[in-house]
Amino acid sequence: MIVESSTARFDGLPLDCGANLSPVDVAYETCGSLNSARSNAILILHAFSGDAHAAGISHETGKAGWWDNMIGPGKAFDTNRYFVICSNVLGGCRGTTGPSSVNPATGCPYAMSFPVITIADMVRLQKMLIDGLGIRRLLAVCGGSMGGMQALQWAVDYPDQVAAAIPIAATVRHSAQQIAFNEVGRQAIMADPDWHDGNYYGGPPPARGLAVARMVGHITYMSDESMREKFGRRLRGKENFGFDFDVDFEVESYLRYRGTQFVNRFDANSYLYITKAMDYFDLTAGHPSVAAALDPARARFLVISFSSDWLYPSYQSQEMVRALRSRNHDVAYVQLESNYGHDSFLVDVAEQSTLVAGFLAATFEKLA
Amino acid sequence: MTAQPAHKTPFVPELLGRSDYAIIGEIVDPATQVLDLGCGEGELLEWLAANKNVDGRGVEISGPRVQRAIARGVSVFQCDIEEALADYPDAIFDYVILSQTLQETRRPLHVLREMLRVGRRAIVAFPNFGHWRVRLSMLVSGGAPRTRLFPYLWYESPNIHFLTVHDFENLAVAENLTIERRYFLAGHRKVTLVPNLLAEVAVFLVSNPRAGN
Numbered sequence: 001m002i003v004e005s006s007t008a009r010f011d012g013l014p015l016d017c018g019a020n021l022s023p024v025d026v027a028y029e030t031c032g033s034l035n036s037a038r039s040n041a042i043l044i045l046h047a048f049s050g051d052a053h054a055a056g057i058s059h060e061t062g063k064a065g066w067w068d069n070m071i072g073p074g075k076a077f078d079t080n081r082y083f084v085i086c087s088n089v090l091g092g093c094r095g096t097t098g099p100s101s102v103n104p105a106t107g108c109p110y111a112m113s114f115p116v117i118t119i120a121d122m123v124r125l126q127k128m129l130i131d132g133l134g135i136r137r138l139l140a141v142c143g144g145s146m147g148g149m150q151a152l153q154w155a156v157d158y159p160d161q162v163a164a165a166i167p168i169a170a171t172v173r174h175s176a177q178q179i180a181f182n183e184v185g186r187q188a189i190m191a192d193p194d195w196h197d198g199n200y201y202g203g204p205p206p207a208r209g210l211a212v213a214r215m216v217g218h219i220t221y222m223s224d225e226s227m228r229e230k231f232g233r234r235l236r237g238k239e240n241f242g243f244d245f246d247v248d249f250e251v252e253s254y255l256r257y258r259g260t261q262f263v264n265r266f267d268a269n270s271y272l273y274i275t276k277a278m279d280y281f282d283l284t285a286g287h288p289s290v291a292a293a294l295d296p297a298r299a300r301f302l303v304i305s306f307s308s309d310w311l312y313p314s315y316q317s318q319e320m321v322r323a324l325r326s327r328n329h330d331v332a333y334v335q336l337e338s339n340y341g342h343d344s345f346l347v348d349v350a351e352q353s354t355l356v357a358g359f360l361a362a363t364f365e366k367l368a
Numbered sequence: 369m370t371a372q373p374a375h376k377t378p379f380v381p382e383l384l385g386r387s388d389y390a391i392i393g394e395i396v397d398p399a400t401q402v403l404d405l406g407c408g409e410g411e412l413l414e415w416l417a418a419n420k421n422v423d424g425r426g427v428e429i430s431g432p433r434v435q436r437a438i439a440r441g442v443s444v445f446q447c448d449i450e451e452a453l454a455d456y457p458d459a460i461f462d463y464v465i466l467s468q469t470l471q472e473t474r475r476p477l478h479v480l481r482e483m484l485r486v487g488r489r490a491i492v493a494f495p496n497f498g499h500w501r502v503r504l505s506m507l508v509s510g511g512a513p514r515t516r517l518f519p520y521l522w523y524e525s526p527n528i529h530f531l532t533v534h535d536f537e538n539l540a541v542a543e544n545l546t547i548e549r550r551y552f553l554a555g556h557r558k559v560t561l562v563p564n565l566l567a568e569v570a571v572f573l574v575s576n577p578r579a580g581n
Contacts, residue, residue: 302438303445321445325455330425333445334434354439362441 001056001072001079003029003065007095010128019115023104026129027052027095028087031071032079034135039367041135042077042360043126044086045143045150047346048274049217049266051094054086055079069349076353082139082360087129089150090122091274093267100201100267112198117273119146119281123153127161139367140360141299142166144345145312146274149281152320155297156283164363165299166356168345169309171316172290172323173282178311181220182275185213189268198269210268211259218258223308223341227251290323297324300366301331302359304352306344332359380556384411388467388493391551391571395491396420400462403427403487405449405479406469410437417442425461427452449473453482459579461487468569470494471527477539484545484576493571496552498532498564517568533564540574549573 005027012022029052034041044054044067055071057064065086071077077084088096091114099114106113130138141154141162148170155165171178192209194200222230231251235241238248247253287293301324305317314335324331336351338344345352383390389412396402398420404413407426416422426444428434437444445452449466450473464487466479471494473479483490495517496502505513512522520527533552540547552559552567559567 300443321447322455325445325452326457328457328460330423330443331445332434332438332443333447334431334438335446336435337431351435355435358439358441365441 001031002059003031003053003056004059005029005052005095008129008132010125010132013090013121013125013128015115015121016118017115021090021097021115024090024097024125025095025101026087026090026097026125028085028129029053029056029065030086031055031084032082034083034133038135039137039139040081040364041083041085041130041133041138042140042142043130043138043154044071044077044084045126045141045147045154046086046089047143047145047147048278049214049262050147051092052086052088052096053094055084066346070353070356076349076356077142077360078357081364085130085133087126089146089274090125091117091270091277093270096125098267099198099269099273109201111201111269114269114273116280117277119149119153119277120157122277123150123157126150126154127158130161137161137163139364140164140166142168142356143170144168145170145342146278148312149278152283152294152297153281155299155301156294159296159298162297162299163367164302164359165297166302166304166359167317167320168304168352169306169312169317169342170303170320171281171312172293172320173284174279175316179279181216181311182279184216186272186275188212188216189271192268195268198272200268205263206268207260207263210263210266210271211256213268213271214259214262214266215255218255220311221341221343223310223339225308225339226341226343229339230254290319291326294320294323294329295327297329299330300359300363301329301333302355303331303333304345304355305333305335306338306340306342306348307335308339309342309344311342380551380553380558382556384415387553387556388569388571389415391553392465392467392491392493393419395549395571395573396422396463398422401460402463402465403456403461404465404467405452405483406466406472407437407442407444409433410440410442410444412465412467413437413442413444414440450475450479450482453479453486456486458485459488463487463489463491465491467491467493468495471497471529471531473529476529476531477543480539480543484574484579488579489548489573489575491571491573492536493569494531494536495527496533496564496567496570497530498534499554499568500565503565533567533570536570536572540572544576544578545574546577547572547574 055065148167189209192206195206234250236253284293305314321333338348413424464483551571552563
């Protein structure tokens with residue numbers, strides 16, 4: 001399945017901070033085909049470092065999508081039945097307008113003059129894209145982690161446009177621990193002398209800071225058990241300690257590799273802006289309770305969490321489920337057993353696939 | 369498959385392999401809201417949705433069972449029964465079903481009261497500990513009874529609160545509950561005489577007249 005990237009341009013996007021971003025580009029990809037009733041569209045929402053290339057083989061890069069194990073013919077998001085859309089988030093660096101985009105007013109990249117954005121802003125832009133594609137109502141919105149936050153935001157902000165929401169390994173608000181890890185990443189980037197207050201475009205990027213940020217991120221995406229299984233205390237290409245500060249352990253090598261790889265595909269300023277959007281995320285702000293915050297939603301919900309996910313622990317999903325239940329929303333929930341930590345929703349997808357496929361089929365049937 | 373009207377024939381066919389499901393399937397009115405506690409893999413809710421246009425929710429503690437229920441399109445969430453009930457507002461369900469699970473709950477009276485708080489009616493099915501085989505088993509063996517319905521060794525049994533038909537009816541009186549319908553089963557046969565001795569399974573439809581239905 002070869003997929004091509006498209007871009008849609010919008011004249012302006014009002015933001016929560018009060019600014020208006022103009023113009024705004026959105027990079028997106030689609031798989032499958034929209035039926036004549038336009039009732040089979042599913043919006044996939046990517047996590048922090050993801051992009052629009054969720055499934056299939058990219059026409060541009062030849063690489064498989066980040067959720068290719070979930071999306072495709074006969075898979076959980078069956079592209080023989082459903083029309084699947086995924087767009088790069090606002091503030092991203094993979095085709096959608098973000099801090100690395102050129103500000104038409106100055107002819108230079110926005111850098112830190114880019115307005116601070118929120119999850120609701122990202123969703124507002126996605127809504128414009130969906131409207132532009134002529135889809136009145138989405139069969140489902142689904143994503144893991146930050147994608148799950150967007151799914152919740154969709155369900156609350158556009159209740160009549162979402163038949164089903166599938167937030168996976170997500171939360172209704174970022175916790176102190178989640179904010180803390182994001183702040184470590186941001187500080188690593190901003191402490192890099194190459195960052196230059198964000199004005200590094202045209203010169204070397206703050207590669208060391210961004211790599212350290214990614215290393216911390218990767219630790220939080222795994223679990224104690226998965227790291228023990230994957231690396232243990234194994235040494236990297238040596239029998240004994242080197243008694244220096246080169247790589248001794250496999251886990252060091254892995255983290256350094258991941259950090260370096262990340263620099264090649266991700267913009268440091270996007271890291272700052274998107275993590276800030278996640279940290280600002282609190283659906284309950286201005287509401288007396290989680291239940292009141294989620295009450296406008298009309299979607300069926302499938303909520304999934306993972307046993308070894310300590311970054312977005314099950315209690316956060318359960319809080320969401322309890323709140324939905326207390327207002328008698330239609331909600332299904334299960335914690336899946338997995339050792340892969342927060343990454344489970346990306347890598348340990350067998351059970352998740354069965355759940356999503358059954359839930360989508362039932363939703364589609366109810367709508368028909 | 370449809371549930372036969374149980375009052376017309378002493379023979380109760382199986383629904384999804386269970387006679388108590390056949391009775392529950394008959395009791396539940398069409399197009400109602402139903403909460404099934406301990407719903408297993410959601411077979412009953414799926415049947416009620418398909419055959420009676422019921423809007424159902426299920427609660428189940430076992431993760432693998434919840435997975436299979438969700439995969440068949442039923443809205444089930446993984447939760448302890450008591451905790452699940454506590455979250456619901458008053459009187460939002462037409463029926464709350466507890467099938468073959470009351471004897472497994474830690475606080476059965478609390479569960480029953482909660483069922484009749486969140487639902488206008490409760491359907492409770494349970495194995496009758498007063499059945500003559502249970503009594504005989506205990507009398508003869510001198511050990512904890514083991515029968516077709518109570519097959520477990522005492523240390524493996526999930527059943528922690530044994531009750532009989534009499535016990536439940538006495539509780540209904542003590543709690544001022546109205547027993548709207550009662551069904552007694554032995555295998556696939558309906559029991560009409562001395563149910564406390566002859567019924568293996570009892571199914572009660574109860575409501576709380578004070579709840580102002």
